[in-house]
Amino acid sequence: MLHCHYTTMNIPGNTSGTDVSVLERQQARMKWRQQQQQGLSNDDHCFRGLVEIKPDPGLQYGWPDFSDACQDQLIPPLVADHNLKKRKTHEDHKQKAVSKENGVKDKKIKRCSEENSTETSPKEKPKAVETQKQEYIHVRARRGQATDSHSLAERVRREKISERMKYLQDLVPGCNKITGKAGMLDEIINYVQSLQKQVEFLSMKLATLQPRLDFDIDSLIMKEMFEVPAIGYSSEVANSTYFQVNSLLEMGNSPIDTMLRRSIGGPVSIPETFVVSSCFNQMQPGVTWDGDLHNLYRMEIQQESTTIPFQHKFTGSYEGSNLKMEL
Amino acid sequence: MHTSSTLKKEFLKKWIKGLQICCSSNKKMDLMERKKKIKLSADIAMASAKNPATSWSNALISEAKKNKQDTILVNSLLGTESDLKPQKNTDRIISVHKRVQYKKILKRSCNAGKRMNKKKNLVATILAKRLVKKRTKVLKRLVPGGESMNEFSLIKEAMDYMLSLKVQVDVMRSVVTAAEVLSEDKLMKLVE
Numbered sequence: 354m355l356h357c358h359y360t361t362m363n364i365p366g367n368t369s370g371t372d373v374s375v376l377e378r379q380q381a382r383m384k385w386r387q388q389q390q391q392g393l394s395n396d397d398h399c400f401r402g403l404v405e406i407k408p409d410p411g412l413q414y415g416w417p418d419f420s421d422a423c424q425d426q427l428i429p430p431l432v433a434d435h436n437l438k439k440r441k442t443h444e445d446h447k448q449k450a451v452s453k454e455n456g457v458k459d460k461k462i463k464r465c466s467e468e469n470s471t472e473t474s475p476k477e478k479p480k481a482v483e484t485q486k487q488e489y490i491h492v493r494a495r496r497g498q499a500t501d502s503h504s505l506a507e508r509v510r511r512e513k514i515s516e517r518m519k520y521l522q523d524l525v526p527g528c529n530k531i532t533g534k535a536g537m538l539d540e541i542i543n544y545v546q547s548l549q550k551q552v553e554f555l556s557m558k559l560a561t562l563q564p565r566l567d568f569d570i571d572s573l574i575m576k577e578m579f580e581v582p583a584i585g586y587s588s589e590v591a592n593s594t595y596f597q598v599n600s601l602l603e604m605g606n607s608p609i610d611t612m613l614r615r616s617i618g619g620p621v622s623i624p625e626t627f628v629v630s631s632c633f634n635q636m637q638p639g640v641t642w643d644g645d646l647h648n649l650y651r652m653e654i655q656q657e658s659t660t661i662p663f664q665h666k667f668t669g670s671y672e673g674s675n676l677k678m679e680l
Numbered sequence: 681m682h683t684s685s686t687l688k689k690e691f692l693k694k695w696i697k698g699l700q701i702c703c704s705s706n707k708k709m710d711l712m713e714r715k716k717k718i719k720l721s722a723d724i725a726m727a728s729a730k731n732p733a734t735s736w737s738n739a740l741i742s743e744a745k746k747n748k749q750d751t752i753l754v755n756s757l758l759g760t761e762s763d764l765k766p767q768k769n770t771d772r773i774i775s776v777h778k779r780v781q782y783k784k785i786l787k788r789s790c791n792a793g794k795r796m797n798k799k800k801n802l803v804a805t806i807l808a809k810r811l812v813k814k815r816t817k818v819l820k821r822l823v824p825g826g827e828s829m830n831e832f833s834l835i836k837e838a839m840d841y842m843l844s845l846k847v848q849v850d851v852m853r854s855v856v857t858a859a860e861v862l863s864e865d866k867l868m869k870l871v872e
Contacts, residue, residue, distance in 0.1 A: 503787075510832065517835045524839055535808055538815035541838060545822050548845040555852040556722060560715035562859045 687729055687844070688851050694725035695851070720744065726848045736837045737844075739825020780830050 499505075518537050522528045525544045531537055698721030724744055727737035816834065820826040823838050 514832055514835065517832070517839070521835065521839055524842060533808070535811040535815060538812060538819060541842070542815060542818050542822060545819070545838065545842055545845065548842065548849055549822070551849045552722065552845065552852065553719065555849065555856055556719040557711075557715045559718050559852070559856050559859060560711055562856065562863055563714075 684843075684847055687847050690729035691722075691725050691847060692851050692855075694729055695722050698722075698725055722848060722852060726844055730844065734837060734840050735829070735833075736824045736826070736841050743824065780828070783830075 514534070518534060521537060521541060522531075525537075525540050528537060528540050531540060699718065701721075723740060727740040730737045816831055819838055820829070820834060823834065823841050826834055826837060829837060
């Protein structure tokens with residue numbers, strides 16, 4: 354019985370170097386195997402497993418192309434009917450593929466993967482939803498290259514890694530010009546280290562600001578901001594924010610809410626949310642990590658300038674917040 | 681990206697929950713302790729906010745659980761859901777690690793007899809390979825749970841970790857600025 358070992362990663366197999374014949378041989382092999390085995394239930398489980406693991410966390414966020422490509426490849430599987438005819442004619446190639454596969458099998462890595470060349474996907478339209486239980490990575494040796502199974506697997510591995518490196522270039526800012534693994538890795542390391550240091554710095558700052566780790570008012574405001582992401586772009590939207598903040602306050606259970614509602618006049622809650630949401634929204638679009646710390650300081654200066662005209666309006670909210678903290 | 685905003689929401693909620701737990705437990709904490717608590721709750725909130733749990737997040741959580749002081753906070757924040765996950769993943773991590781080791785031994789034995797085709801670029805390629813090896817080692821140390829991963833999955837985990845760190849930094853920064861605004865106004869009010 355053949356087993357499928359699913360690792361946490363999902364390999365979309367978007368290698369550009371594979372030929373059409375790879376695909377044909379895959380299906381030929383599939384057919385052959387299915388004829389030999391009788392239990393398809395195992396395959397079903399594998400297939401379902403493949404589909405389940407598919408929504409990859411990394412795919413959700415920054416890689417729209419990646420996930421779309423995956424969608425196209427995995428869900429409608431790769432079976433084409435004209436390959437059935439070709440199967441008989443390509444028996445010598447099949448033998449070669451078998452020998453290669455045995456070589457790959459000796460390698461201790463067993464992955465379930467699907468390969469599809471970008472050229473063939475628009476041409477072939479799969480009909481039947483057959484189970485795609487593939488254990489081996491099928492590769493054809495290019496002209497002038499070693500046909501050794503080890504080197505083939507190596508090449509596949511390298512190609513996949515380089516694919517991932519390309520995506521990393523988009524993620525890490527300022528990596529467009531750098532080619533090569535070593536440089537890219539260096540940039541990645543620097544970026545991750547800087548992010549971790551930022552987290553440290555921010556948590557230290559928060560610790561200095563908040564003597565008692567009290568975050569009630571902030572949390573309310575922040576929650577409000579998240580629920581309505583459109584706030585804060587201009588003061589024209591201010592009225593809506595006021596109403597929403599009011600409704601949020603009404604939702605709260607504490608007795609201070611009534612006080613807040615009474616004391617907070619029209620414009621009071623708005624500047625706070627505006628200020629906070631403006632700083633939040635400024636962070637979102639295109640802030641490079643090179644200038645992040647500079648931005649932070651700039652932000653603080655901006656905050657000072659904006660809060661000065663609003664200071665006299667904050668009285669109501671602070672009475673409320675003081676009361677809350679005393680509780 | 682609306683998916684990242686949902687992640688931000690999740691993270692924020694969990695983080696504030698964690699902070700409130702910290703706040704309720706101890707009355708007096710000095711600066712460094714507070715900072716540690718904040719950072720810890722932020723990290724755990726980040727790791728648990730990832731709904732399809734990646735290996736780095738599980739590694740983070742299991743590391744946090746090992747530290748006996750923080751287990752209360754961790755457990756109360758996470759609930760009983762994640763008790764099963766770390767064990768499974770540690771087993772899997774160990775088996776993956778062993779597989780990687782075996783693969784390396786096999787590779788070394790096979791490549792012992794091979795010769796370099798191009799002698800011109802020999803030195804350059806050797807240097808490049810060494811650099812890459814060094815840097816992958818460093819990256820393995822940085823990414824939580826990266827020790828027992830092969831290069832390919834390490835890159836994927838690193839990317840995921842980077843994205844979530846970015847989210848974490850954004851949220852924390854906005855909370856910090858909000859807190860700053862409030863405290864500044866309080867001071868101004870006191871001055872008046």
